[in-house]
Amino acid sequence: MVPLSYYLVLSGILFACGVTGFLIKRNIITIFMSIELMLNGVNLSFVAFAAEWQALSGQVFVFFVMVVAAAEAAVGLAIIIAIFRTRETLNVDYVNLLKL
């Protein structure tokens, strides 16, 4: 028997790691991975809450999250390729033209 809060804390840690990655990583691809990490953390909390409330909806929503993640990955990677094609770099710190 494991207290549910452990699962939640775990998902929180994963999410936090994702945010940190987004903040400190420079490589666009890695940043995308951080986003995936956050999504996974959220998924875990979904499943955990589903277990707590005995409601399968949580698990169903995980699928929706996965689908969205897949779509996001597809588009995002395509964008990354386009960026690399034009700017010859994957470092977000060099992709900062959109400013005043």
Next chain:
Amino acid sequence: MLHLLLFLLFGLACVAGAVNLLVQRHPINSALSLVVVMGSLAGEYLLLGAEFVAAIQVIVYAGAIMVLFVFVIMLLNAGEEERTSGSRVALLLGVPGMLIGAVLVAWLLVERSATPAVAVGALPGDPQTIGWLLFHNYLLPFEVTSILVLIAILGAVALASQPGMEASAKKEG
């Protein structure tokens, strides 16, 4: 007991993978560590009884999405990321803020929340039930997400296609 051990095992794998994703400087290492995270998350799902979710997690995330990442990394031949200091805000505001938030939530969860203990397979999510839910109660969201995926596919194709490619294709065809 065994349950707790397995939870800790997979959990530690998860955290290790996540932290490794942060500290590794080469994207492909990060990608692999993320694969580890996802695999062990599948383990956690199994512990919670969501077997179908676990399987899909492995197939879709580890088997498809991450392969895509690796593929792109290989395609763009991404090297080590150089430590440019583009943003002070991210370091000075973001990281501490995120840490504060995480710590607060964790503290609240552990100290203040009276969440019940869950047994192994607390909520068996077998394919039949999930599928039934997915195609009855959540039919509309399902269809909407399918449309979303379609749009995503089109967008990806449009984005990744070389500017001159259509013309050359016309020439050949």
Next chain:
Amino acid sequence: MLSITQFIVVSIVKIVVALGVLLTAVAYTVWLERKVVGHMQNRWGPTRVGPFGLLQPLADGVKFIFKEDLTPPHVHKPLYIAAPMISLIFALTAIALIPVGGWISVAGLSTPLAITPDVNIGLLIVLGIASLGVYGVALAGWSSNSKYSLLGGLRASAQMVSYEIALGLSLVGVLILAGSFNLREIVEAQSGTFWGFIPRWNIFAWPPQIVGFLVYLTAAYAETNRLPFDLPEAETELVAGYHTEYSAMKFAMFFMAEYANMITVACLASLLFLGGWSGPVAGPAIVRALLPVFWFGLRVFVFLFIYIWVRGTLPRFRYDQLMAFGWKFLLPVAIANLIITALIVALRS
């Protein structure tokens, strides 16, 4: 029901047996391939070592083991070493889910003829593990820091991800008919016959999964990088593709992984489409228990032979043809098959 210790002991026994059988099968599939292709091309194939060169695999193994294991410079070492292991591990793990027969009871212990007990999402897990196998190839290609390998890895990852979809969709028809992910249940759903003589296999069932079967077969060739889809290791273009830089045991691992994968998909094919181990059984108990395994092995052998046959016959695709074929032909066909099956089943019920 078994106690935990009994369970562990039985499992270990089963694992050892299975591994032995599998590796032997792998070795002799190689031998078989060389022989068959040789005869197809009007050659002898291996003849020197032992009768009909039956000991050739052993010789190869010894050679692999004693070869110098050299690591090229400028490779990404950890991944370079890890890659072959990854492929082999996943290839072997996939087998663990495959049931090869009914239940067997030895000394009062009855256990299913599969390493793992029945998992009700067995098929999904097999697919998942198979889909993980691509990492080995991709990483090998990337880490060995050579353009041939890199291209091989790229091709492998793209090709596998693409064909995985067609593969999965082609199976859904069977799943609809069986109504379960459990391989054993799927097989049992195919027991019996139509009108007494046609076996109730999925390729004969109503609606027949013959289309799904063919799609599966084709996609499986692509998944296992076999001809006519062996672009990742196309000798004529990319020396040896992703394992150009590998030698000795590491190379052997890739080799074994490839053939293990072949056997896995062959097993899946016979389980899903050809009624698994169903077949006439008679005689004493032990024979009753082992005959199905024989029928099963027979089917697998047929599939392996077809593999080799195709290899000896068909030329290699061009890469764009490969992709176009996967996305523009296989996938639509698989979807059509799925839709038709679903419709018929829905109308019938």
Next chain:
Amino acid sequence: MTPNLHLWLIPVLPLVGAAINGLCGKRFTRTLVCSVGLTASAAAFVLGLWVATQPMVSGFYRESLAAWIRAGDFRVDFGFYLDPLSLVMLLIVTGVGFLIHIYSVGYMWEEGGFYRFFSYLNLFLFFMLTLVLASNYLVMFIGWEGVGLASYLLIGFWFTRDQAASAGKKAFIANRVGDFAFLIALFLLIKHFGSLDFASLFSSIGALRPETQGAGLLTSIALLLMVGACGKSAQIPLYVWLPDAMEGPTPVSALIHAATMVTAGIYMIARSHVIFDRAPTAGTMVAILGTLTAFFAASIGITQTDIKKVLAYSTISQLGYMFLACGAAAYTAGIFHLMTHAFFKGLLFLAAGSVMHALGGEQDMRNMGGLRKKIPGTFWTMTAGTFAISGIPPLAGFFSKDEILWQAYASPRGSWVYWLLGLITAFMTSFYMFRLWFLTFFGEYRGDRPEAHAQPAPGSGGHAHDGHGHIHDSPKVMLIPMMILAVLSVVGGWVSYHHTFENFLAPVFRDAGPTLAAEAHPPSGEAPAEEGGGETLLMVISVAAAAAGFYLAWLLYQRRPELPKQIARRIEGLYQTVLHKYYVDELYATLFVKPLVDGSTKLLWHGIDQNVIDAGVDASADRARQLSDTMRHMQSGNVRSYAGWVAFGAAGVIAYMVWIGIK
């Protein structure tokens, strides 16, 4: 009950015509344009005649189309109201309007903006009819403002000419003063009687208790209404716009500034007679104003040399007569004179227009003369008009003016002063009219251009519409309306024979109000006995005055043309003063215009607008720019910075919610 008359159709038809011509007239041919315009006005006229033939039970007929304003128990309808008074106005407006439409076809044929002109004319008809048919003060006010607008547009018809444009503006602004007073009067009415509908309003006023009747309220309302009327009807002190309005095309002067619009004020006073009856002071004020206006305008008219200016001042003084009549509570006489004046003054303007037409836009009488032979048609019609206005029996002007003079003397509100001034005015009227007549048609032609089409004055009058040079009479399309009007102004007076007109209008003015009745009592005792003799006597006197005017004019401008110069030299100062219209324009310029312009330039424009408003706006804009100049550095374009902000904010939210949760 009376049949449904569909009064609303009468104003709407011209509106439709105006819309058609105004919106797509540019692409029409001239024939099409004028056929549209004429059809609209003719239809209105015919409808008016048909309405006139309908029997009217209970003396009036009203219809309400829709509720316009509903506020509590106060409501205003889009309603129309027909009683003998408005019927008379309706016939005058549509009839004269129609004739002048016809005339304009010939007069404006050569002009640019032909469709514009007819669209404006129809628009004017619409508003004027709205004004006269209104069933409450607010709808009347719509028409009131509308005719102002139409007159502005038409005065400035040749807006490329500076005088024309400024004259239009002058008319508009002068009218604003009156409209302002009119509005205040309406507000007072709403405040104290809670209604603007004629019927209910007048009944409630009539129901006022005797001691409050004639009290300050009604007087002030009446005075304000009077100021409004002064603006519209060009009375002292607001008459200055009318002479300048002559910049517009002559048909406009005839229709708007002689026949119809300027009489709106008189109509309005007559319409609100119930109020004026109960406000003797206001009535007296009206009478005094009217008398003075008549007198001064006539005296100015004597010295003017511009043919249209003379007619303009004559119009003003005739309007003064009508005011005098209304002030003397002799509304019937006022309306009667209004009608006849519409006939002969419209005729005179048309004739003047035709003269100018013949002379290629020449307006100065000193350059005319001896046109009797050259343009006989114009001459004879003009003659009829002149005799009519001068009050020579038995023409129209004689009856109406004589009626007014008699009422001014005999009505309970009248006095011999009014009568005397009126008489002198009558003398002057006939003098300057015959002066105009002699100068224009007799003697030798003094024009410098026998070929009257050498270089026409820009866009004035419908000149030069044909190649041949000599002075010629106007085409039929212009002459026929003039002849009809001539006939009308010859015989128009007889409608008052045996008081038919009076009896016809009687139901409108039946409720004369107790005060007036009381004032009326003493004379009414022996009125019948004294009436016959006194009236004949006064009649003879006024005719004599007219004859004297004729003789003097003949003497000065026919027998001894050199005399006027000598007289002018003899009384140089007076002459100059009168010639310059008593310097009223200059007076107004110094009194009102200049302070206004200076104040708004120095204080409002430079002071407030530039130094306060603009400065404030600019300052705030500068502050905003500086602020955003510092803030914009937040937008570094670096994704991670944004993510940092987001994470920070999220942390804040989480902290807050945790705090809430554990509290």
